Amino acid sequence: MSQSSIAAVRGPAYPFAIDPETGGVAWSNGKRKLADNVRLILTTRTGERPMARDFGTPIHSLVHEPNEGGLARLIARHVREGLMQLEPRIIVSDITFHQDNGELTLELTYQLADDARTEIMLVQLG
Secondary structure (H helix, E strand, C coil): CCHHHHHHCEEECCCCCECCCCCCECEEEHHHHHHHHHHHHHHCECCCCCCCCCCCECHHHHCCCCCCCCHHHHHHHHHHHHHHHHCCCEEEEEEEEEEECCEEEEEEEEEECCCCCEEEEEEECC
């Protein structure tokens, strides 16, 4: 993927918002839109969308399971598989988890396909 094709990625911003300048739907593009897509995939439960039952990941149903060593690996596997299937324009480099005051945060490190730039995203899981 070249810089020009990354810049060509365009769609409605996530979370949905109204553009104060135009009064229309706010749009994002480039690496910002890819980040929006990744966040949308990770915050959507599989089966949640009636017309796209395969969209999302099952990670939210696993968050409250007993942490018996393999849970983090299972969640990481679902993240990798979901992103590989639904957003192939990124490559997942690393997934780590942080727990603070009962809140679980996923730290996702990824690269844009065919680009050496690394991006880091934090996603609150619960």
